[in-house]
Amino acid sequence: MIRFENVTKRYPDGTLAVEELSFEVAEGELVTLVGPSGCGKTTTMKMVNRLIEPTSGRIFVNGEDISSVPPVQLRLRIGYVIQQVGLFPHKTVLDNAATVPHLLGWSKSRQRERARELLDLVGLDPSVHGNRYPDQLSGGQRQRVGVARALAADPPVLLMDEPFAAVDPVVRERLQSEFLRLHSTLHKTVLFVTHDIEEAVRLGGRMAVFGEGRIEQLDPPAQILGAPATSYVADFVGADRGLKRLSVTAVEPSDLEQPPVAHLDDRVDKAAERMREEGARWAVVLDDADQLHGWISAQMVNDVLAGEAAGAADAGEGEGEGEGEGTGVPSDAVPAVTVRECARRMEAWLRLGTPLKSAFSVMLQHDAGWVAVLDEADRFVGVLTPAGLHEALRRSVAADELQVPRDEAEVETIADA
Numbered sequence: 001m002i003r004f005e006n007v008t009k010r011y012p013d014g015t016l017a018v019e020e021l022s023f024e025v026a027e028g029e030l031v032t033l034v035g036p037s038g039c040g041k042t043t044t045m046k047m048v049n050r051l052i053e054p055t056s057g058r059i060f061v062n063g064e065d066i067s068s069v070p071p072v073q074l075r076l077r078i079g080y081v082i083q084q085v086g087l088f089p090h091k092t093v094l095d096n097a098a099t100v101p102h103l104l105g106w107s108k109s110r111q112r113e114r115a116r117e118l119l120d121l122v123g124l125d126p127s128v129h130g131n132r133y134p135d136q137l138s139g140g141q142r143q144r145v146g147v148a149r150a151l152a153a154d155p156p157v158l159l160m161d162e163p164f165a166a167v168d169p170v171v172r173e174r175l176q177s178e179f180l181r182l183h184s185t186l187h188k189t190v191l192f193v194t195h196d197i198e199e200a201v202r203l204g205g206r207m208a209v210f211g212e213g214r215i216e217q218l219d220p221p222a223q224i225l226g227a228p229a230t231s232y233v234a235d236f237v238g239a240d241r242g243l244k245r246l247s248v249t250a251v252e253p254s255d256l257e258q259p260p261v262a263h264l265d266d267r268v269d270k271a272a273e274r275m276r277e278e279g280a281r282w283a284v285v286l287d288d289a290d291q292l293h294g295w296i297s298a299q300m301v302n303d304v305l306a307g308e309a310a311g312a313a314d315a316g317e318g319e320g321e322g323e324g325e326g327t328g329v330p331s332d333a334v335p336a337v338t339v340r341e342c343a344r345r346m347e348a349w350l351r352l353g354t355p356l357k358s359a360f361s362v363m364l365q366h367d368a369g370w371v372a373v374l375d376e377a378d379r380f381v382g383v384l385t386p387a388g389l390h391e392a393l394r395r396s397v398a399a400d401e402l403q404v405p406r407d408e409a410e411v412e413t414i415a416d417a
């Protein structure tokens with residue numbers, strides 16, 4: 001959708017901002033451009049809508065060499081969002097959002113309708129915010145209007161230059177999530193410039209790490225963090241790249257452990273037997289529909305059984321029956337207690353595909369040594385433990401290096417030595 005062919009930009013004062021840049025962004029792809037200040041990210045982006053003309057080389061948008069497309073016409077096809085939104089202060093939010101449809105000569109009612117639709121899409125209520133002026137909005141709301149305006153004429157390409165840099169971290173994270181949601185439904189081709197590696201990692205289907213005037217690596221974030229192509233990239237993404245990688249590595253079935261499973265209506269002594277056989281100290285408890293209910297521990301079961309046995313022994317005293325082993329009562333005198341009566345609820349769960357970072361956060365939040373993992377249909381598929389999480393991360397790095405699926409990557413641990 002966007003293709004750079006040997007593009008160089010030298011400014012009139014001799015500064016070489018971009019040198020022999022060649023790369024391609026596929027239709028519907030979101031590529032983040034990240035790198036230190038002055039490395040040429042903005043120059044690269046502004047050449048796509050001809051705010052800056054290359055010194056040499058060619059740029060294609062949707063197969064068309066843009067040097068032959070008049071800039072104004074080109075810009076109507078390319079949405080553009082910048083850090084200092086640049087909303088017209090004397091125009092209402094609705095009129096700002098309708099800027100491009102207005103330029104395209106749409107009827108007034110169609111412009112309005114589209115502006116309302118877009119405001120809604122970016123999470124602003126048109127009936128509340130539509131008639132306000134930009135200075136009556138928060139910074140985050142202004143950015144949303146900027147995104148709405150860029151999307152109004154449904155351009156296939158979106159250029160975003162540090163669009164969320166001026167808002168506080170909490171609002172930024174929310175805007176990022178909303179933008180990801182938007183991107184997953186609208187499938188625009190997006191070039192997104194940012195200083196912030198976390199943002200580049202979170203948003204980018206691929207991320208382009210810029211060195212001086214050139215791309216050092218253009219790969220999915222997980223690969224950049226796991227297998228940086230050069231020492232420059234490794235330094236740039238930082239020594240904590242393993243931690244950053246947590247947010248782009250998804251929980252997969254091969255990361256999970258399979259503890260014993262008990263159902264609510266099972267007898268606890270049977271569940272205890274299963275735990276004993278598998279050498280486990282606890283079991284996951286599922287309901288009749290195989291959905292997560294919670295857990296039981298061997299200790300909880302033993303306590304219940306001992307309590308029931310003592311009760312039965314009291315009730316049986318003086319009746320002259322034979323004694324059962326250990327508990328002092330006949331085993332068939334122990335009433336059938338079900339798992340339902342001693343299971344505990346478990347709230348710590350997540351879905352397959354959740355990033356490991358969120359999995360870790362759920363573990364910490366629930367103070368749990370494991371979290372249950374469910375599939376799309378809410379069926380229990382296994383548990384993730386802290387050790388499993390660590391191994392998942394290491395295997396995903398190894399898998400990227402070997403270019404194999406994660407479940408085929410093996411890693412050695414000190415415990416194996």
Ligand SMILES: Nc1ncnc2c1ncn2[C@@H]1O[C@H](COP(=O)(O)OP(=O)(O)OP(=O)(O)O)[C@@H](O)[C@H]1O
Nearest residue numbers: 011013015016017036037038039040041042043044
């Ligand atoms: N109009 C200009 N004239 C001369 N040099 C320029 C001009 N605009 C940018 N540059 C230089 O070109 C280089 C690349 O600038 P550019 O703005 O593309 O970098 P950037 O990676 O976007 O930086 P930042 O993250 O700080 O915005 C820098 O050295 C910059 O000083």
